[in-house]
Amino acid sequence: MTFHLLNIAIVVVLSLIGIGLYGLMIARNLIKVVVGLQIATKGAILAFVLAGRLASQVDVGQSLALTVIVADTIVAVVALALAVQVRQKFGTLNIEALKTLRR
Amino acid sequence: MEAKTALTLLLALPLIASPVIYILGRVEYRFLYRRIVAARWLCLLVLGVTWFPLLQLRVPVLEEGAVLWPIGRIVLQLDGLGFFLAVTVLGLATLVTIFSFQYVKGEPDEEKYYALLLAMTASMIGLGCTRDLFNLWVWFEAMAITSYLLVAFHHEQKSSLEAAVKYLVQSAVGSLLVLLGIALVFMLTSTLDLESIRPLMANSGAVGLAAGGLVIVGFGVKTAMVPMHTWLPDAHSQAPSGISAMLSGVVIECGLVAMLRALGGLAEASLAWGALLLFFAALNMLVGNLMALRQTEVKRMLAYSSVAQVGYMLFGFGVAISYGVSDGAAGGFFHLFNHAMMKGLAFLAAGALLYALHLSQGRHQPLVLDDLNGAARRYPITAFALSVALLGLGGLPPLAGFMSKWQIFVSGAEVRSTPLLWLVIFAGLNSVLSLGYYAPLVNRLYRREPSSVVLQGRPIAILMGVPLLLMSLGSVAVGVWPKLLSWVTYPAALALLRSFGFH
Numbered sequence: 001m002t003f004h005l006l007n008i009a010i011v012v013v014l015s016l017i018g019i020g021l022y023g024l025m026i027a028r029n030l031i032k033v034v035v036g037l038q039i040a041t042k043g044a045i046l047a048f049v050l051a052g053r054l055a056s057q058v059d060v061g062q063s064l065a066l067t068v069i070v071a072d073t074i075v076a077v078v079a080l081a082l083a084v085q086v087r088q089k090f091g092t093l094n095i096e097a098l099k100t101l102r103r
Numbered sequence: 104m105e106a107k108t109a110l111t112l113l114l115a116l117p118l119i120a121s122p123v124i125y126i127l128g129r130v131e132y133r134f135l136y137r138r139i140v141a142a143r144w145l146c147l148l149v150l151g152v153t154w155f156p157l158l159q160l161r162v163p164v165l166e167e168g169a170v171l172w173p174i175g176r177i178v179l180q181l182d183g184l185g186f187f188l189a190v191t192v193l194g195l196a197t198l199v200t201i202f203s204f205q206y207v208k209g210e211p212d213e214e215k216y217y218a219l220l221l222a223m224t225a226s227m228i229g230l231g232c233t234r235d236l237f238n239l240w241v242w243f244e245a246m247a248i249t250s251y252l253l254v255a256f257h258h259e260q261k262s263s264l265e266a267a268v269k270y271l272v273q274s275a276v277g278s279l280l281v282l283l284g285i286a287l288v289f290m291l292t293s294t295l296d297l298e299s300i301r302p303l304m305a306n307s308g309a310v311g312l313a314a315g316g317l318v319i320v321g322f323g324v325k326t327a328m329v330p331m332h333t334w335l336p337d338a339h340s341q342a343p344s345g346i347s348a349m350l351s352g353v354v355i356e357c358g359l360v361a362m363l364r365a366l367g368g369l370a371e372a373s374l375a376w377g378a379l380l381l382f383f384a385a386l387n388m389l390v391g392n393l394m395a396l397r398q399t400e401v402k403r404m405l406a407y408s409s410v411a412q413v414g415y416m417l418f419g420f421g422v423a424i425s426y427g428v429s430d431g432a433a434g435g436f437f438h439l440f441n442h443a444m445m446k447g448l449a450f451l452a453a454g455a456l457l458y459a460l461h462l463s464q465g466r467h468q469p470l471v472l473d474d475l476n477g478a479a480r481r482y483p484i485t486a487f488a489l490s491v492a493l494l495g496l497g498g499l500p501p502l503a504g505f506m507s508k509w510q511i512f513v514s515g516a517e518v519r520s521t522p523l524l525w526l527v528i529f530a531g532l533n534s535v536l537s538l539g540y541y542a543p544l545v546n547r548l549y550r551r552e553p554s555s556v557v558l559q560g561r562p563i564a565i566l567m568g569v570p571l572l573l574m575s576l577g578s579v580a581v582g583v584w585p586k587l588l589s590w591v592t593y594p595a596a597l598a599l600l601r602s603f604g605f606h
Contacts, residue, residue, distance in 0.1 A: 037276070048282075048286050071241065075251075078271065089259070099265075100261065100265060
């Protein structure tokens with residue numbers, strides 16, 4: 001039974017990261033970009049819990065996951081605050097508008 | 104003072120002071136409706152006081168190798184490398200603070216600037232003194248978050264917002280990849296202590312390679328290794344000039360140090376890390392220089408030149424890691440320090456000119472090369488400082504940049520391997536190529552007729568000129584007496600090689 005659970009967890013980790021990064025690449029809306037980033041980070045958080053389980057140090061893995069959640073929340077807050085500013089200054093959330101700086 | 108107390112103070116002082124300064128600044132503004140002491144002078148005071156514990160730590164670190172401070176499972180360790188990084192970061196932060204007095208005066212959130220600058224400085228010092236892989240990421244992320252906020256400091260400007268969004272998204276993906284790498288290592292070794300990880304990773308096979316690759320790509324985003332460098336020119340050119348100096352001078356180098364620390368733990372998973380760094384070194388030098396050649400904005404050109412300069416550091420560290428040559432690592436650290444000093448000087452001097460020519464007259468527009476025509480007539484000191492910085496970065500002999508590049512090239516030649524010799528020649532030719540954009544700018548400053556922008560420029564405050572003068576003096580002094588810095592670069596090099604398992 002545990003064997004199956006671990007397999008499921010690995011699949012979930014990989015698919016969360018894959019879906020998140022894919023969404024990040026195709027999204028044209030800044031909020032969706034942030035959502036994609038969040039989904040991928042959730043995969044990394046689950047990866048820590050899973051790594052703790054496989055390393056038979058469940059407590060350490062979970063405390064690392066909690067730390068990542070805190071840091072991740074701050075990044076999300078900053079990103080959304082920037083999105084608010086972008087909406088106010090550019091009048092749109094489309095990231096195509098964010099291409100004014102030259103190479 | 105006991106060593107452990109000094110280490111506590113070194114980390115705690117700026118971290119605790121950062122929110123305090125913000126609150127005091129707000130309170131002062133609330134009751135007096137202007138900003139007199141709170142943010143700027145307190146920030147300078149805290150940075151000044153932080154030097155004392157750092158200097159107290161000099162003897163224990165340099166003589167005994169490292170100061171250890173275990174907190175539960177996590178071990179904080181200040182070794183030669185951490186000490187070197189702390190000296191560089193604190194030095195640049197102090198000068199940037201003095202420079203910013205005039206530059207951000209009158210901005211609506213001045214106290215936020217100083218509070219974040221202090222927090223960023225603290226997290227960079229912390230990044231240097233940890234031995235725990237996950238703790239390394241925490242400091243790294245703290246540094247990254249403060250730097251996002253500082254890049255977006257002029258959030259009423261569209262260009263700053265655009266730069267900050269690009270920087271945040273790319274950097275967040277980078278730190279996500281680092282996290283996955285750390286999770287893989289933790290899964291395999293059940294520990295996060297870098298010293299214990301190294302022997303356990305010896306036969307890790309594909310998982311070890313994957314972890315190393317994730318760490319290199321993830322930290323590589325912050326280090327601006329070439330395919331991952333696209334955020335850098337935007338962020339560095341749009342940030343306030345003092346922050347550009349910090350970003351270029353120490354933040355990208357902190358990404359490099361974090362990568363080296365993490366790779367030290369994975370040293371036995373593969374022998375190819377050093378060769379990989381050498382590959383990125385060549386790529387960075389070439390792409391950075393070629394892109395810098397075609398820029399018309401001064402700060403953007405300097406930003407691309409940082410991409411090229413990171414290449415030289417990667418070269419030194421790559422040689423050191425591949426062949427265990429301590430001179431290579433010492434040269435890399437020497438160049439890291441010189442780059443912090445010279446690129447910091449270049450950005451501050453360009454920032455002073457930007458302030459005098461555009462910002463102080465209420466125009467938020469970039470400083471282009473044509474604006475600087477004949478600037479030496481009106482701003483002799485600033486133009487001299489900028490020239491010293493540019494020629495030093497280009498590697499002209501009596502200046503600091505020449506000495507560190509020379510040391511890196513010599514260490515490369517010492518190894519006596521033919522491909523490496525070609526790489527040394529390639530790097531030397533790149534140095535010549537870089538003069539192709541540094542020298543014309545110096546020519547503009549001195550030999551062209553003053554442009555209309557220069558003729559209408561405001562004078563530069565004396566306080567703004569002080570850090571410029573100090574740093575130009577430093578660049579010349581280090582160039583003439585390169586041994587001045589050996590006392591910090593060699594312990595740092597030894598600490599790096601020790602963390603990779605060389606003895």
